[in-house]
Amino acid sequence: MTQYLLSVMQPVGPTPPVEILAAMAERLDVLNRDLQKAGSWVFSGGLHQPDTATVVRAKDGEIILTDGPFAEGKEFLGGFTIVDVADLDAALDVAGRLAEITTLPIEVRPFQG
């Protein structure tokens, strides 16, 4: 079995209206329950907007904090799911469902080891 990180790539801009987000959340719950039943769910969660981020650096024995995301871009990590499945095809199937539900691109990356 291999673990994959499925990242939801979210564009910068206004979020969809509440009722659409609620419907989305419901379908995501169904997906997560399906994954849990199949024993392939490891973790999943949505993230707050990137402006809630803090970047931490260690330099010359000091910890330096910076307000805001590490990199400003047109897209940011909106949320992610980690699955533990047999191979890339299985991970791509989950990513396909995730893409349909969120209407956003999903980046699939294998974990090391």
Add this chain to the structure above:
Amino acid sequence: MDLALDIAQVFREEYGRSVAVLVRVFGDIDVAEEAVQEAFATAVERWPVAGPPPSPAGWIITTARNRAIDRLRREAAREDKQAQAVLLNAASFAPVEEGPVRDERLRLIFTCCHPSLAPAVRVALTLRLLGGLSTPEIARAFLVPEPTMAQRIVRAKAKIRDARIPYRVPREADLPDRLRAVLAVLYLIFNEGYTASSGSSLVRDDLCVEAIRLARLLVSLMPDEPEAIGLLALMLLIQARRPARATAGGDLVPLAEQDHTLWDPALIAEGRALVRRCLRRNQPGPYQIQAAINAVHTDPPTDWVQVLQLYDQLQVIAPSPVVTLHRAVALAEVAGPAAALATLADLELDGYHVFHVVRADLLRRLGRVDDAAAAYKRAIELTGNERERAYLRTQLDGLALS
């Protein structure tokens, strides 16, 4: 018999088969490739002394497998986790000689043509692992620098390993999409075999035979896929004319001057029957149309109006500069060289030798001798195949006499 030549031939014929079997055994492409290359290196040392074994392919597969297991055991003993995992995979797999080989190659083809790999990478990987082509040959076929191609292949193999692209024939629902990529790959292997991009032999017949064999396998696996049938028909009809394509001395003979009695009637009959079989389904696709064009060519004298109509249809379904180029050849026969030349004006095919061959011929027929000579020279520059270059030089020399 020249044994070095013999081993080279076994290499070309059996490399893909051996790698496919060992990938199945070890579940790792690099382990499989290294082992097979090591086995061939051993063959180069041993066969000249002991003589070639009765079954060279079986010898290569067995030797490669044993060498890989020896090496992995040594590495596993040093607590190498990767080696331990690969050994475990090998242990769970019964020893393989030549039995289930057919499907091993098919599995590996679908892995090489996985949609998570870029199209150019799929083709390169299949040619490397199944076609047994060297990286320089593949680079030439794609008109890209050798280091670029080498990097592309290394990266692709790493992705298959790290992202765990599975070794299997895809499930029913995914097959049609996956098939399209496989067909493109097979046709490229065939073309590489038909006009080998380097070396002195005009045809590396083993590659053509390999592409046809894999296409047959695909058709048997997917009998309801007209494009698979179309591709097989296309290859057969081209292959059928192969014996007439070169003189006894190896010089190239153009289609119009070929001795039709040298064509292979069995391959033509099979190819035509397949064309009829897929036309009945009425789901035309690029390979079926090209097969139909070649069916017309195998019924001389060529009905150029029909060929042109088929190219018109092809240009609608699958427009590309190469289609426009080939259409120009038919157009020249129907409407004259001037009309044909006009359609080549905007094509961005300067790096493709066939473009210059077609232009040279049209310019020659229009009496533009200097322009034709320049085009032949450019074509000669771009052609890696020695026989083809010789033919083009003859054409170039012929210009001075006209």
